[in-house]
Amino acid sequence: MPIPKDYSSPVRMSAKERAFNQLQKWIIDGTLEPGEKLFDKELAEALGISRTPIREALQLLEYQGFIEMFPGKETKVKDIQKEDVLKIYPPLASLQSLSAEITAKIITKEEIEKLIEINNLYREAIESNQPFKAMEYDEDFHNVIIENANNQYIMDFTSTLQLHIRRFKYVFLKERITLKKDSVVEHEKIIDAFYKRDTGIAAAIMKKNWIRPMEEVYRLL
C-alpha cells in the first residue's frame, strides 16, 4: 500500500488556526449567538492564547461573513434572518451547477461509480430514517463533483456558502432536518447525464437539486 508522501503532519496548528476553527465552529453551531458582542480579550482567555492570533482569526471570519467588525468600536457575530436563506442558496446553486457542467465533460467511469455508491448509501440512510447520516452522504456526493471540477475559486466559495447554510440550519431548524427522496432521484439523473456527457442536463438538474431544498427550508420557517 502506497503511503502518501506529502502527508505533512496536520496536527501542528498555529494558535491563529486553532482560534479560527474554534470560533467558526462556535458561530455555526450557535454557541456564539447571532448579534453577540465579541471581546478579543475574553476570547483570548477562553482559548488560552493572546489577543493577536484571535484578532487574526477575526479578520478572516469577517471576510467570510460570520462576524462584523466596526473598527475601533466593536465586533459582533453577524445577525441572521430567515430571509438570508434566499441569499445563500442561489449562488451556491449556480456554482454547483457550473461544477456539474464542468465535471460532466471530464469525469471518469471510476468517479461515476463512486457517485453511484454514495447515492445508494444516501438512499439507504433516508429509508432507514437517519437524517444526519443522509446529510453527510449528500455532502459527499456534491463534494465529489466539485473536486472533479477542479477549480479552487469554486471550492473556496462553495465551502464558505455551505458553512453558512449549516449555520442557518443550526440556528433556525435545530434538530428538524427535512429529507425527501426527490433528491435521490435528482442525483440519479445527474449521474445519468454524466454518463451521456450531457452538460446541459447535468447543470439544470443540479440547480434544481439546490433550489428545491431552499424553497422547502424557507416554507418551514
Place this chain on the structure above:
Amino acid sequence: MPIPKDYSSPVRMSAKERAFNQLQKWIIDGTLEPGEKLFDKELAEALGISRTPIREALQLLEYQGFIEMFPGKETKVKDIQKEDVLKIYPPLASLQSLSAEITAKIITKEEIEKLIEINNLYREAIESNQPFKAMEYDEDFHNVIIENANNQYIMDFTSTLQLHIRRFKYVFLKERITLKKDSVVEHEKIIDAFYKRDTGIAAAIMKKNWIRPMEEVYRLL
C-alpha cells in the same frame, strides 16, 4: 438639500486597511510579481507601520487568493499561469448570470434607463477607440446589474474574481486590451430581456457575455 446623516467619514482608514489596499494594488498591477517572496518586516518599513497590521492584511490577501502563506516558512505572491483564466471566468460568468436572472425579475424602468445610458457610453468609447474607458463602462454596466441583484455573497465573490481578472490582464496582456462590439450587442439583448422580464434569456446572454471574452483572451496568449 438633505445631508445624509449616517455618512460616517470614509476617509479614516486603519493601518490595516491601508496596508491591505496598497498590497492588493501592488499585486494586481504587478509591482509585486508572481512568486515574489514577501517579508512582513520589509513591507512594514515600506509602508511606515508595524508588522501587526501588515500581517492582518496578509491574512485577507491569502484568503482572497492573492498570496500563499506557508506557516513558519514564507509568504509569497501567488503564481499565475495563463491557464488560470479558464478557472477565473467560469465562476464569474455563473454568478453574473445568476445576477441577471435575479435582476430581471425586479429591475425598475429607471435602472434600465441607467443601463441603456452606460451601454451607449460604452459603445462610443469602443467606436472612438478608448479601450480603457470602455472597460470602465463595461464594469459599470455589470455592477449596476449586480447591485440590483442585491446579494452580499454574490457581490463579494464577483468583486474578488474581477480583481483576479484585472491582475491577469496586467500580468499577461499589459497594454493590449481587446474590445469588440459583440459585447455591446449582448448588453442590448440583456436590456431587452430585462424589459420583457425574461429571466432565461437574461441569464443565458449574460453567461455568453463572459465566456466569449474568456476565450478571446485565452487565444491571445
Place this chain on the structure above:
DNA sequence: AAACATTTGTCCGTATGTATA
C-alpha cells in the same frame, strides 16, 4: 550534527479612539 542566522508567530503594553455619565 549542532549552533547560527533569519523569519515567522505570539505576547503584552501603550496609544487612540468611542461611548457613557
Place this chain on the structure above:
DNA sequence: ATATACATACGGACAAATGTT
C-alpha cells in the same frame, strides 16, 4: 460639554521554528 471608562489598533520585544553553514 467634559471627563471617565473601556475596547480596539498598533508597536515593539520575545519565543519558536525553519534552513543553513
